[in-house]
Amino acid sequence: MDDKLMLMIPGPTPVPEKALLALAKSPIGHRSGDFTKVMADVTDRLKWLHQTKNEVLLLSASGTGAMEAGIINFLSKGDRVLVGENGKFGERWGEVCDAYGINAERIKAEWGKPLDPEDFRAKLEADTNKEIKAVIITHSETSTGVVNDLETINRHVKAHGALIMVDAVTSLGAMNVPIDAWELDVVASGSQKGYMIPPGLGFVAVGPKAWEAYKTADLPKYYLDLGAAKKAIAKNSTPFTTAVNMVMALQVSLQMMQEEGLEQIFARHARHRNATRAAIKAMGLSLFGPDDCASASITAVAPPESAPAEEIRAIMKKQYDIILAGGQSQLAGKIFRIGHLGFVCDRDILTAVSAIESALQQLGHNSFTPGAGTKAAIEVFSA
Amino acid sequence: MDDKLMLMIPGPTPVPEKALLALAKSPIGHRSGDFTKVMADVTDRLKWLHQTKNEVLLLSASGTGAMEAGIINFLSKGDRVLVGENGKFGERWGEVCDAYGINAERIKAEWGKPLDPEDFRAKLEADTNKEIKAVIITHSETSTGVVNDLETINRHVKAHGALIMVDAVTSLGAMNVPIDAWELDVVASGSQKGYMIPPGLGFVAVGPKAWEAYKTADLPKYYLDLGAAKKAIAKNSTPFTTAVNMVMALQVSLQMMQEEGLEQIFARHARHRNATRAAIKAMGLSLFGPDDCASASITAVAPPESAPAEEIRAIMKKQYDIILAGGQSQLAGKIFRIGHLGFVCDRDILTAVSAIESALQQLGHNSFTPGAGTKAAIEVFSA
Numbered sequence: 001m002d003d004k005l006m007l008m009i010p011g012p013t014p015v016p017e018k019a020l021l022a023l024a025k026s027p028i029g030h031r032s033g034d035f036t037k038v039m040a041d042v043t044d045r046l047k048w049l050h051q052t053k054n055e056v057l058l059l060s061a062s063g064t065g066a067m068e069a070g071i072i073n074f075l076s077k078g079d080r081v082l083v084g085e086n087g088k089f090g091e092r093w094g095e096v097c098d099a100y101g102i103n104a105e106r107i108k109a110e111w112g113k114p115l116d117p118e119d120f121r122a123k124l125e126a127d128t129n130k131e132i133k134a135v136i137i138t139h140s141e142t143s144t145g146v147v148n149d150l151e152t153i154n155r156h157v158k159a160h161g162a163l164i165m166v167d168a169v170t171s172l173g174a175m176n177v178p179i180d181a182w183e184l185d186v187v188a189s190g191s192q193k194g195y196m197i198p199p200g201l202g203f204v205a206v207g208p209k210a211w212e213a214y215k216t217a218d219l220p221k222y223y224l225d226l227g228a229a230k231k232a233i234a235k236n237s238t239p240f241t242t243a244v245n246m247v248m249a250l251q252v253s254l255q256m257m258q259e260e261g262l263e264q265i266f267a268r269h270a271r272h273r274n275a276t277r278a279a280i281k282a283m284g285l286s287l288f289g290p291d292d293c294a295s296a297s298i299t300a301v302a303p304p305e306s307a308p309a310e311e312i313r314a315i316m317k318k319q320y321d322i323i324l325a326g327g328q329s330q331l332a333g334k335i336f337r338i339g340h341l342g343f344v345c346d347r348d349i350l351t352a353v354s355a356i357e358s359a360l361q362q363l364g365h366n367s368f369t370p371g372a373g374t375k376a377a378i379e380v381f382s383a
Numbered sequence: 384m385d386d387k388l389m390l391m392i393p394g395p396t397p398v399p400e401k402a403l404l405a406l407a408k409s410p411i412g413h414r415s416g417d418f419t420k421v422m423a424d425v426t427d428r429l430k431w432l433h434q435t436k437n438e439v440l441l442l443s444a445s446g447t448g449a450m451e452a453g454i455i456n457f458l459s460k461g462d463r464v465l466v467g468e469n470g471k472f473g474e475r476w477g478e479v480c481d482a483y484g485i486n487a488e489r490i491k492a493e494w495g496k497p498l499d500p501e502d503f504r505a506k507l508e509a510d511t512n513k514e515i516k517a518v519i520i521t522h523s524e525t526s527t528g529v530v531n532d533l534e535t536i537n538r539h540v541k542a543h544g545a546l547i548m549v550d551a552v553t554s555l556g557a558m559n560v561p562i563d564a565w566e567l568d569v570v571a572s573g574s575q576k577g578y579m580i581p582p583g584l585g586f587v588a589v590g591p592k593a594w595e596a597y598k599t600a601d602l603p604k605y606y607l608d609l610g611a612a613k614k615a616i617a618k619n620s621t622p623f624t625t626a627v628n629m630v631m632a633l634q635v636s637l638q639m640m641q642e643e644g645l646e647q648i649f650a651r652h653a654r655h656r657n658a659t660r661a662a663i664k665a666m667g668l669s670l671f672g673p674d675d676c677a678s679a680s681i682t683a684v685a686p687p688e689s690a691p692a693e694e695i696r697a698i699m700k701k702q703y704d705i706i707l708a709g710g711q712s713q714l715a716g717k718i719f720r721i722g723h724l725g726f727v728c729d730r731d732i733l734t735a736v737s738a739i740e741s742a743l744q745q746l747g748h749n750s751f752t753p754g755a756g757t758k759a760a761i762e763v764f765s766a
Contacts, residue, residue, distance in 0.1 A: 021407060026388065026390075029390065029392050029706055030582065060448070061444055064606055065606040068606045219603065220482050220483040221482065241394065241575060241582045244395060245581040323411075325412075
């Protein structure tokens with residue numbers, strides 16, 4: 001049905017009407033006093049969301065741009081780093097390192113499985129000369145719905161002394177990423193995820209140890225130079241023209257997030273993960289990735305050959321106007337992914353679950369009683 | 384008055400309501416079939432606007448990000464280039480070169496004066512070993528309102544064989560930049576200017592000679608890698624999540640521009656320049672920069688000490704809710720700048736002119752009869 005689309009992909013996520021209306025306001029000058037006030041307010045709220053006193057810098061770029069900035073501003077050519085790789089985004093950060101001549105050693109796990117913190121411990125402990133300058137980790141791997149054990153890996157990194165650089169693109173604002181408590185040096189994210197606004201802004205939180213490394217880091221940068229962004233944010237500004245309308249929408253969504261509260265936001269995402277997984281199991285489908293490392297933002301499902309992922313997605317779109325994500329790269333056609341990240345309420349989970357039940361029935365996957373998935377989700381919500 | 388702001392700065396520029404409403408639509412997936420159609424349509428229209436058959440690539444970045452991409456994708460470390468510098472933006476492109484280890488020789492002119500094409504001719508003719516790989520020119524220098532003679536400089540570049548890289552940020556969609564006719568290799572621009580939408584998107588048109596140079600260019604890039612953008616645009620996509628709402632607004636504004644027509648758009652901007660300059664002269668104020676190289680997008684004015692630029696701007700804002708731009712860097716406090724770029728009609732020029740007349744009267748600059756500026760503008764419009 002025209003204009004009736006419901007997004008349940010891991011970004012862009014649904015955007016509250018209030019934020020959309022802020023986006024539609026006539027722009028104001030990015031160097032005006034009025035905008036300076038917006039930036040000051042947004043910066044304070046970003047620090048709250050990031051649980052940090054560190055700078056949180058705002059870039060007019062996607063999450064990839066933000067993460068690239070987070071890597072290249074604090075490293076030099078030839079630096080040795082460890083990159084966790086168990087999905088498309090872990091792979092991407094290795095490619096960024098390659099592009100800049102950073103010596104990136106991949107610590108791999110199968111796609112759909114979490115990284116093993118022991119692999120990092122072993123490499124870091126063996127590095128007695130302290131050659132490893134940074135460890136780069138994707139927290140919630142968007143391509144598989146697997147959460148890596150950032151807390152434990154970070155503990156090993158701390159024991160060694162390297163920088164920890166975190167892709168928190170689908171975890172920030174959905175799962176706990178306590179930057180100051182864990183002393184995370186660099187944390188990157190993007191606006192079209194937990195932030196509940198459209199794509200177009202990237203964020204990088206940078207701690208003091210990373211700024212120390214910035215002083216000697218020699219990789220070339222200009223638009224992505226976070227030192228320039230740091231200098232500007234001290235005056236509540238940005239080095240280059242920022243996406244002012246996006247920032248106005250961000251101000252609204254951050255206000256909404258503060259009203260809800262961090263604990264409540266994390267609990268909501270965890271509840272949606274639990275309800276979705278319970279429902280998928282009740283339909284007799286296989287979850288892609290184990291329960292104990294399941295992302296609160298996204299659930300990946302590996303349906304049987306008799307009910308192919310792409311056919312499920314097609315029915316979901318055609319009959320129910322619900323958009324699910326497919327698999328990426330090697331997982332194309334093998335999984336579908338349900339995004340429950342950002343502006344998603346309990347009702348949306350029931351909606352998606354019941355529509356998936358219908359799609360499975362239509363494809364002849366009828367080893368479960370229709371309603372069983374919905375029942376399982378309701379039970380989680382009633383607990 | 385609250386919510387009554389009128390922007391007359393060189394970006395962000397006013398945005399048509401239709402484009403604002405498109406911006407406020409719920410986002411759709413950037414990898415969806417629906418968005419692919421939007422991208423295909425937008426790409427066609429961008430080629431029309433750029434008067435080119437070449438690729439026009441879209442980045443989620445500001446104009447600076449687009450221009451940086453336009454420079455670094457086609458050059459290698461140590462390459463010799465000539466950079467025209469007669470304002471803040473020319474200066475910036477030299478800084479980008481410095482950041483990447485490009486050997487940038489500045490060809491300077493006083494701020495407020497145009498670059499001398501003869502300076503380029505001399506350097507290029509002397510370079511018999513063809514060491515100069517590119518010439519980097521700011522077409523309309525936003526900081527001074529001066530237009531550089533791109534056509535003549537480009538002729539000298541063509542005789543030599545170097546690449547020409549053009550910052551067309553405040554000229555594209557306002558003044559004639561016939562990319563194919565002039566064989567311009569790289570042309571960068573940004574959304575908050577002639578495009579009539581808010582900041583957040585950058586554009587780079589790239590010709591075949593530049594793509595040839597891309598093959599051996601060795602500067603590191605990932606987010607700003609235009610090769611990846613070229614590959615993606617062939618499938619009507621982008622390598623990384625694009626700012627989908629901005630692209631939807633862009634589609635609307637490009638439709639509006641096509642309905643108006645290129646010749647009409649250029650004529651409108653020229654008319655607004657002529658009317659504004661005639662009015663400023665009739666008020667007895669000095670224009671910053673000569674008539675024969677005046678930008679059609681922006682008029683810089685150097686008021687007398689008795690009516691300081693910042694006081695004029697303050698009255699304009701406080702009483703008339705009109706925002707003019709101040710001077711940048713060394714010109715701060717010395718000039719004010721009237722933006723008449725993008726979604727600006729004849730009425731807006733009369734409005735701004737009459738308000739400036741009032742501000743000058745209030746500051747005691749009364750050597751002219753109030754209404755004289757308005758009369759001069761009306762005469763241009765009646766011609």
